Amino acid sequence: MGILEVNGVSISVDGRRVVSSVYLSVGFGDILYILGPNGSGKTSLLRGIIGFPGYDVVSGSIVFDGEDVTSKPIEYRVSRGLAIAHQFTPKLSNIDTLSLLEYVCRRFKCDNLSESIDLLNIRYLLNRSFGKGFSGGELKRVELATILLQRPKLALIDEPDSGVDIDSIMLV
Secondary structure (H helix, E strand, O other): OOOEEEEEEEEEEOOEEEEEEEEEEEOOOOOOOOOOOOOOOHHHHHHHHHOOOOOEEEEEEEEEOOEEOOOOOHHHHHHOOEEEEOOOOOOOOOOEHHHHHHHHHHHHOOOOHHHHHHHOOOHHHOOOEOOOOOOHHHHHHHHHHHHHHHOOOEEEEOOOOOOOOHHHHHHO
16 A cells, blocks of 8 residues: 555535546655646646645545545645645745745744755745745745655645746756
């Protein structure tokens, strides 16, 4: 059994089925790409797996790290070591980048803040208001830093190259 088992999962949004009967297994250390055309349900599947509100699993089960989390809220799944990076990085107002990263670090009791900042080459963004005037690549790198700080057992990364420049793609 892998770290993630998706067994016959169907997902509905606002009563409309957007994902039908998906099976997949992800082992420890695996990298799995989910490919498909726009509108095929890739993002909806990831949001259903993480437990994003409004993405209702209407059939099947999601087993994460040996536990059925199908009916568990997003906060529980995150606390167990599941993380997500969105296709379009959410922008927050009234917080600088360093404060955001420090908040994540406190919440997840991390010890790798400086290492993550340097790995993703974002030190020059720390004193800027998060998201304000950032390129797509800068936003994605800061979001990936928040994922690294969580030290998740599994990270779901939606469209890691969306809006990202070639140098940032290489970092990702």
